[in-house]
Amino acid sequence: MKFLHHIIDRIILLTAGRFLVVLSEKDSRIKKELEFWPDEFTAALAADKHGPFMFIKKLNNKLHYLGFKEDDKKAELKIFFKDEELAYQVFSVKESIRDSFSEHRLIIDGDFSVGVSMIYMLEILESYLLPSFMTKDIMPNKINRETGRVMLFLHTLTLNKDKGE
Amino acid sequence: MRFPEYYEFYNPVKINSGKNALLTLDYEMERLKIKKPFILTNEMLDELNLLDLLLEHLHGFEISGKHIFKKIPNVSSVDIVKKAAEVFRENDCDSIIALGGGSVIDTAKGINLMISENTDDIRKLVGVETAHGDMKPLIVIPTTSGTGSEATVEAVITDEERKLKLEFLSNKLLPDLAVLDPRMTFPLPARLTASLGVDVLVHAVEAYTGLQKNPLSDNYALTAVKLIGKYLKSAVREGDNVKYRMAMANASIMAGIAFSNSMVGIIHAIGHACESVSEVSHGDAISILLSHGMEYNLKFDYCRNSYSDLLLSLAGPEIYASTPAEKRAEAAVDEVVKLLDELKDLAGIPRNLKEIGVRKEDFEEIVEKAIHDAAVLSSAGRVERGDIRSILEAAYE
Numbered sequence: 001m002k003f004l005h006h007i008i009d010r011i012i013l014l015t016a017g018r019f020l021v022v023l024s025e026k027d028s029r030i031k032k033e034l035e036f037w038p039d040e041f042t043a044a045l046a047a048d049k050h051g052p053f054m055f056i057k058k059l060n061n062k063l064h065y066l067g068f069k070e071d072d073k074k075a076e077l078k079i080f081f082k083d084e085e086l087a088y089q090v091f092s093v094k095e096s097i098r099d100s101f102s103e104h105r106l107i108i109d110g111d112f113s114v115g116v117s118m119i120y121m122l123e124i125l126e127s128y129l130l131p132s133f134m135t136k137d138i139m140p141n142k143i144n145r146e147t148g149r150v151m152l153f154l155h156t157l158t159l160n161k162d163k164g165e
Numbered sequence: 166m167r168f169p170e171y172y173e174f175y176n177p178v179k180i181n182s183g184k185n186a187l188l189t190l191d192y193e194m195e196r197l198k199i200k201k202p203f204i205l206t207n208e209m210l211d212e213l214n215l216l217d218l219l220l221e222h223l224h225g226f227e228i229s230g231k232h233i234f235k236k237i238p239n240v241s242s243v244d245i246v247k248k249a250a251e252v253f254r255e256n257d258c259d260s261i262i263a264l265g266g267g268s269v270i271d272t273a274k275g276i277n278l279m280i281s282e283n284t285d286d287i288r289k290l291v292g293v294e295t296a297h298g299d300m301k302p303l304i305v306i307p308t309t310s311g312t313g314s315e316a317t318v319e320a321v322i323t324d325e326e327r328k329l330k331l332e333f334l335s336n337k338l339l340p341d342l343a344v345l346d347p348r349m350t351f352p353l354p355a356r357l358t359a360s361l362g363v364d365v366l367v368h369a370v371e372a373y374t375g376l377q378k379n380p381l382s383d384n385y386a387l388t389a390v391k392l393i394g395k396y397l398k399s400a401v402r403e404g405d406n407v408k409y410r411m412a413m414a415n416a417s418i419m420a421g422i423a424f425s426n427s428m429v430g431i432i433h434a435i436g437h438a439c440e441s442v443s444e445v446s447h448g449d450a451i452s453i454l455l456s457h458g459m460e461y462n463l464k465f466d467y468c469r470n471s472y473s474d475l476l477l478s479l480a481g482p483e484i485y486a487s488t489p490a491e492k493r494a495e496a497a498v499d500e501v502v503k504l505l506d507e508l509k510d511l512a513g514i515p516r517n518l519k520e521i522g523v524r525k526e527d528f529e530e531i532v533e534k535a536i537h538d539a540a541v542l543s544s545a546g547r548v549e550r551g552d553i554r555s556i557l558e559a560a561y562e
Contacts, residue, residue: 036537077292102376102428102543104173109292112332113537 005088009047012091013054017065022155024063026147033117046080047087077110172379182345187222197302201227203258207237241268246275260302267312274320274338296337303340310413311361313421315343347410359512362397363452365420371430372423374471375543386423390478392416430544432458438534443523457560459498465545469494519562
């Protein structure tokens with residue numbers, strides 16, 4: 001079972017960065033959050049301290065997905081869970097990411113304010129990926145979608161690879 | 166009682182509290198194998214002879230003028246932490262004694278972090294659990310009763326260059342020992358006693374209503390509220406009363422332990438933003454925001470239930486019993502408003518944001534800062550920018 005959870009964590013992290021890149025051009029709230037990030041800022045989300053990862057970077061006011069391998073990437077912000085299974089709880093919508101943070105199961109290593117911003121972006125992404133009946137228990141307020149899911153998936157599938165991916 | 170599915174609680178700080186608590190210092194320092202302490206304080210506490218009082222209680226340790234750093238400003242900064250860490254290293258000290266309020270204690274935590282991680286730039290260590298090395302023994306002797314920093318895992322240090330408040334959170338930042346001696350808070354003026362007392366109340370209220378409230382932090386928070394309800398006004402009136410000062414020192418450390426484990430919420434998030442954008446004092450900002458933040462939280466059932474419990478602690482059993490169950494939450498907010506009004510009459514604490522110099526044209530910047538404060542994530546509901554704006558409007562005048 002744990003292996004299956006590991007695979008699910010990996011799939012989520014492999015795709016989440018690409019979805020965020022597309023949404024950063026289509027969703028006004030994610031655009032606004034991105035404005036808050038310093039330019040050339042690199043952030044990573046990881047299932048646990050040692051990965052698997054998702055690296056994203058703000059460059060020239062645009063979000064770029066840098067892949068999942070740590071290599072020599074230097075992230076100014078790392079958000080990771082204390083255990084991969086705890087990441088699975090969030091990725092499988094059993095727990096909200098903000099509950100995970102307030103329960104100290106998720107660590108923000110770096111600038112807190114950008115970490116909070118990234119958590120907002122991930123919550124918005126969650127509202128696109130999952131039907132609202134699945135997220136209603138973990139999200140007190142409904143987050144409306146500003147673009148269609150089909151378009152989002154199509155754009156994500158056809159997204160050009162960035163250097164380093 | 167709301168019982169969380171999961172929680173973490175940590176507080177290894179030894180607390181020596183009471184009359185002449187400083188007399189235990191020699192023993193405790195020997196226990197911690199301290200030989201050459203580095204003492205941090207500020208000029209004002211030296212003028213008030215509190216530094217002399219501390220030194221009178223230290224015997225057999227290697228302490229000279231170069232082991233005492235008195236240049237800590239009212240707000241802890243990256244530069245001061247760096248300078249103080251350099252002095253610590255130059256003199257090969259083996260421990261830190263922080264004599265002062267929140268800024269002195271946070272500076273001490275910052276130095277300890279820099280020394281343990283062997284770095285010259287504390288900004289590299291911002292965030293959660295960035296301390297990995299062995300920390301030096303840290304003893305804190307609070308001279309105020311407000312921030313609770315003597316028992317929190319947090320240090321807030323200002324990056325003046327980038328106008329940012331950097332937050333450092335690590336269990337390793339917790340002091341080894343907190344000495345609460347009433348003589349250390351006697352000189353605190355009535356206005357500050359009141360303002361810091363409300364700071365303690367906000368810590369306790371937010372700890373008791375935060376998403377990570379738990380049975381252990383709840384007890385600390387409720388006891389702190391009880392002590393404030395019973396003794397804060399008396400401490401403001403009679404600053405040299407041992408019992409009142411001890412009650413407030415204990416309320417402060419208990420609220421600190423509570424919020425260090427269950428975190429704070431929307432009131433602190435907006436307060437931090439007001440501090441950073443409008444450069445107002447932490448205590449003033451959050452004491453003004455307290456009742457408005459509580460009003461906002463009344464729409465959440467679990468906050469209402471928590472406020473009902475707070476009514477019992479703050480106002481006592483008679484008022485609690487005579488208030489219908491469905492009205493207890495509102496009654497708790499009314500009690501807080503009553504206390505704040507009384508403290509305004511007694512000590513002149515401010516009651517609106519305009520009074521302390523927050524400008525309406527800064528609201529948007531305050532909203533942006535507040536919505537990105539980690540405290541918002543532990544607040545009830547999913548706080549939106551509009552919620553923050555409405556609290557600011559309500560607290561403005």
